[in-house]
Amino acid sequence: xxxxxxRCGGQDCWNKMEELKYLICSIDCCKCxxxxxxxxxxxxxxxxxxxxxxxxxxxxxxxxxPPPCAPPIxxxxxxxxxxxxxxxxxxxxxxxxxxxxxxxxxxxxxxPSSYC
Numbered sequence: 001x002x003x004x005x006x007r008c009g010g011q012d013c014w015n016k017m018e019e020l021k022y023l024i025c026s027i028d029c030c031k032c033x034x035x036x037x038x039x040x041x042x043x044x045x046x047x048x049x050x051x052x053x054x055x056x057x058x059x060x061x062x063x064x065x066p067p068p069c070a071p072p073i074x075x076x077x078x079x080x081x082x083x084x085x086x087x088x089x090x091x092x093x094x095x096x097x098x099x100x101x102x103x104x105x106x107x108x109x110x111x112p113s114s115y116c
Contacts, residue, residue: 014022
């Protein structure tokens, strides 16, 4: 037990500091009952199902050969370096001349003028 009392002329007398010490000591010595924690309800829940998006592989660009009269292809994802310049485009051949008028092998029949 804590006692910080001093005697003054046969009577117990306290100064303010001793009184504070006594009160602090009595508070420290006091054992207050502990408050029980509130009851907790534990329920086992099933694991969460996480939605996972489907993973699509990256698409490669379509690499098509250039048409014959196209300008040279520049470097890109399909062609790492520029292609050599193609030969100059060839123009389509000129149309064939019409066949010469030839007389028929057999003479045409002659019709009277009333049919014309």
